[in-house]
Amino acid sequence: FPKVVEAFAPGTVDAAQRDLAELTLGPGSARITRVVPAESRLDVGILLSKKEPVAAVARTAFGADATVRGGGSVRVSHGGTYFLRMIDGTWKIVGYDVDGSIESVDPQAGPTPTGSAG
Helix, strand or coil, X not given: XXXXXXXXXXXXXXXXXXXXXXXXXXXXHHHEEEEEECCCEEEEEEEEECCEEEEEEEEEEEEEEEEECCCCEEEXXXXXXXEEEEECCEEEEEEEEEEEEEECCCCCCCCCEEEEEC
């Protein structure tokens, strides 16, 4: 999902490209045929200055069940905090802290939790 970096400010695009696996389903996504979201949450706080939005903080928690090509399923979980600023009339991510995990999508290996923080 390389297009996700379009949501990032110019100063954070390189870091987002490096962390693409943590920001998305990662390389295992090629074997996933379907993702069914479970209970998820998005909380957004906006900082105002003279009634104008200046910055925002978005906190996310996402859970899903995914179907793997060839049979089986895996559990996906992802959480993060994203810091946004209005840049040229568009909200862009200027910083983030994410933590995601996806069970192994290798049917030979069986489900093994994996994850990393970015």
